[in-house]
Amino acid sequence: MTDERPLVIMSDETLLDEILRLAAAVGCEVERAPDLVSAGRSWARAPLVLIDEEVIEGAVELPLRRDVLMVTKGTPTPSTWERAFAAGVRQVLSLPDAESALIGALADIAEGPIVPGGCVIGVIGGRGGAGASVFAAALGLAAGEDGALLVDCDPLGGGLDLLLGAESTDGARWPSLQLDGGRISMKALRDALPEHAHPRGRLPFVSCDRDGDGPTADALASVVDAGRRAGKVVVCDLPRHVDARTRPIVARADLIVVVMPAELRACASVRRVVKGLFDRADRAKLVVRGPAPCDLAPEDAAVAARVPLLTSMAPERHLDRHIENGEFAPRPRGPLITAARTVLAELRASTHLTEAAA
Incomplete structure (x- = not known):
C-alpha cells in the first residue's frame, strides 16, 4: 500500500x-x-x-x-x-x-501502481478424480514465496483447505467472505484469508467450506482481479462443468491446464470438457498424469484428446497417504512440482508474448 x-x-x-x-x-x-x-x-x-x-x-x-x-x-x-x-x-x-x-x-x-506479472491460470480435471485440485495446489507452491493466490472455484470439491491440511487454519472461507463484486485490495484480502505455510513461503488461499454456499461470479471476479493487479499468479481450481458462476474466470484465464490420467476413456472426457470452455478452448493445454495402465504415451493421449500437450508427470510416491494424513508437501524435485514449474514457465512465456504484442 x-x-x-x-x-x-x-x-x-x-x-x-x-x-x-x-x-x-x-x-x-x-x-x-x-x-x-x-x-x-x-x-x-x-x-x-x-x-x-x-x-x-x-x-x-x-x-x-x-x-x-x-x-x-x-x-x-x-x-x-x-x-x-x-x-x-x-x-x-x-x-x-x-x-x-x-x-x-x-x-x-x-x-499503488499495478504490479507487473499478474496472470490467471485455470486448472480443470479432464475426468473425475484426475487430480486437478492437487495440481492447482502444486502450482501455488511452485510459484514461490508470496508469488501466488490459490482460489477454490468448486463448491463440490470438498474444500482446498482439507487438501492443504489447513482446515483448522484461521481465515475466511467463501461463505464468510462477503464480496458483492466491488473492488478489493490484495492487502485487505490477504488480511482476511488463511495461508498455507510451506518451505518457500506462505500461500494465501480462498477455500470453499463443507457448509454454506460457494462463491458467486462477482465474488470470484473480485478476488481474481485483486490478485492479478497485485502481480500474483492466481491459480483457480475450476469445476469440470463451466457455468455462469465460473465463466468470467475462464474468460480471464491466460492459460487453462487440463489434467488427465493416461487413459483412453479420459481422452474422450477431455474433449467434452474442453468443448465446454467455448471461446477459451484455444487456451487449454494438457498435463498427462501417469501411470498409463495400457502404456498410452502422453503424446498419443494428447492427439486422442485433441488438446496440445504441455507436459506429463509420473506419479508422486506416497502423496495420497500424506494428503490423507493432513500433509501437503510434495517433494521439491518430485514429478508434481517439476511439472508445475514447467506449466508456470509456459504461462510466463505466453503472457510475456501477449504483453509484447500489445
Whole structure:
C-alpha cells in the first residue's frame, strides 16, 4: 500500500461522509481540508484531489495540476459541467451512479501502481478424480514465496483447505467472505484469508467450506482481479462443468491446464470438457498424469484428446497417504512440482508474448 493520500476538500458534510465511507471500504486513508487555502502544499503534492462544487464557486480557475475530480450528489447541471471544466477539473462524478468509478480511483491510490506479472491460470480435471485440485495446489507452491493466490472455484470439491491440511487454519472461507463484486485490495484480502505455510513461503488461499454456499461470479471476479493487479499468479481450481458462476474466470484465464490420467476413456472426457470452455478452448493445454495402465504415451493421449500437450508427470510416491494424513508437501524435485514449474514457465512465456504484442 502506498503512503500517499488523496486530498479531499469538501464543505458538504453528507458528501464528505460518503467519500470517507468509500475510502475506508478500499483501505484508502485521505487528507482533509475545509477549503483550497487550507490545503496549502497538499494541493500539488497529493496523488488525487476530490472537491465539491463550492470549491469552484467564484473561482476563475484552480491552481494547475492533474487528477482533480469533482464529486456531486445527483446529476450535475450543465452549468456545473461548464464551470468545472473551465476551472481545470478533469472529471465530474455524480453519486451514487459513479460510485464504482470513485472506488476505483481511491483503490488505485491505496494499492499503488499495478504490479507487473499478474496472470490467471485455470486448472480443470479432464475426468473425475484426475487430480486437478492437487495440481492447482502444486502450482501455488511452485510459484514461490508470496508469488501466488490459490482460489477454490468448486463448491463440490470438498474444500482446498482439507487438501492443504489447513482446515483448522484461521481465515475466511467463501461463505464468510462477503464480496458483492466491488473492488478489493490484495492487502485487505490477504488480511482476511488463511495461508498455507510451506518451505518457500506462505500461500494465501480462498477455500470453499463443507457448509454454506460457494462463491458467486462477482465474488470470484473480485478476488481474481485483486490478485492479478497485485502481480500474483492466481491459480483457480475450476469445476469440470463451466457455468455462469465460473465463466468470467475462464474468460480471464491466460492459460487453462487440463489434467488427465493416461487413459483412453479420459481422452474422450477431455474433449467434452474442453468443448465446454467455448471461446477459451484455444487456451487449454494438457498435463498427462501417469501411470498409463495400457502404456498410452502422453503424446498419443494428447492427439486422442485433441488438446496440445504441455507436459506429463509420473506419479508422486506416497502423496495420497500424506494428503490423507493432513500433509501437503510434495517433494521439491518430485514429478508434481517439476511439472508445475514447467506449466508456470509456459504461462510466463505466453503472457510475456501477449504483453509484447500489445
